[in-house]
Amino acid sequence: MELQILEHGDTLTRVALAGRLDSAGVGQVELKFSAATATRRKDTIVDLSGVTFLSSLGIRMLLTVARTLHRAEARMILLAPPEAVLESIRHAALDQLIPVAADRAAAQELLGR
Amino acid sequence: MPARLQLRVPAEPPAAFSEASGQLRGHLEVHGVAGRTLYAADLAFEELGTNILTHALAGRPAAAFDVQVNVETDRVRLVFEDDGPAFDPSAASPPQRPASLAEARIGGLGLEMVRNAGGRLDYSRAGGKNRLEVTIHRDGGAGTGGPPAAPSGF
Numbered sequence: 001m002e003l004q005i006l007e008h009g010d011t012l013t014r015v016a017l018a019g020r021l022d023s024a025g026v027g028q029v030e031l032k033f034s035a036a037t038a039t040r041r042k043d044t045i046v047d048l049s050g051v052t053f054l055s056s057l058g059i060r061m062l063l064t065v066a067r068t069l070h071r072a073e074a075r076m077i078l079l080a081p082p083e084a085v086l087e088s089i090r091h092a093a094l095d096q097l098i099p100v101a102a103d104r105a106a107a108q109e110l111l112g113r
Numbered sequence: 114m115p116a117r118l119q120l121r122v123p124a125e126p127p128a129a130f131s132e133a134s135g136q137l138r139g140h141l142e143v144h145g146v147a148g149r150t151l152y153a154a155d156l157a158f159e160e161l162g163t164n165i166l167t168h169a170l171a172g173r174p175a176a177a178f179d180v181q182v183n184v185e186t187d188r189v190r191l192v193f194e195d196d197g198p199a200f201d202p203s204a205a206s207p208p209q210r211p212a213s214l215a216e217a218r219i220g221g222l223g224l225e226m227v228r229n230a231g232g233r234l235d236y237s238r239a240g241g242k243n244r245l246e247v248t249i250h251r252d253g254g255a256g257t258g259g260p261p262a263a264p265s266g267f
Contacts (some may be wrong), residue, residue, distance in 0.1 A: 015218060022131075022159050022160065023127075023130065023131075023135070023163050024127070024128075024130070024131045027127075051247070053152070053156075053159075053164075055156065055159045055160060055226075056160055056223035056226055057163070059222055059226075060222070063214075063217055066214055067214050067215070071215075072213040072214065084149070084152045087149075087152075087230070088152075088156070088226060088230070091225070091226045091230055092222045092226050092229075093210055096210075097211065097213070097214050097217055098214075112242040
């Protein structure tokens with residue numbers, strides 16, 4: 001499981017996750033992901049295009065950070081999940097809590113940028 | 114004749130679970146399972162296996178659970194067995210759907226995701242063991258699962 005920091009701007013955080021977000025993958029990346037996103041308290045775009053599998057632990061990780069950002073009045077957008085991962089997001093009704101954007105332009109629009 | 118794989122997954126080390134997950138996926142792929150069916154079986158192993166390790170085998174590093182994987186013409190069946198305390202996951206109520214992030218409860222999603230991905234759960238208890246069978250139907254020979262159920266929420 002890999003985490004790439006794409007942008008740490010004054011008003012926006014962009015990161016990309018790649019690999020399997022299963023129990024092992026979450027264990028590898030959770031602390032780094034939280035440090036790169038929740039602790040910055042900025043609007044955050046999480047690129048999921050490289051994620052191949054999403055378990056409930058992965059959803060819990062995303063939800064935990066989104067909730068922390070929400071308390072800081074910042075938002076999280078999930079970007080471009082592959083179809084199978086998008087189905088997992090829908091099966092957990094996560095898309096009703098964290099917006100999902102098909103591309104970066106749509107993500108920026110959801111953030112009002 | 115189903116293509117069968119028998120896995121014994123020890124509680125420790127944690128890497129053994131990942132290794133078993135890889136063996137499961139390899140077995141399914143070799144026998145032509147792909148797409149939604151593969152993903153749903155992968156998800157069932159991840160969620161139900163994690164539940165067993167976290168609850169049924171908690172505090173017992175020398176314990177293990179068993180999984181039998183059967184690839185059949187029209188379905189994939191995973192049968193989990195553990196000797197932990199009796200627990201019927203198929204009877205668990207669906208989690209409540211939160212209205213907002215602030216209300217969202219963290220956790221409790223795994224079983225619902227397995228069900229919504231097309232997995233049917235059948236539980237029994239015999240000989241001091243929990244036995245949970247997950248059935249995932251395949252369709253049209255294309256290696257994809259049946260239509261997933263609508264999400265019933267958190």
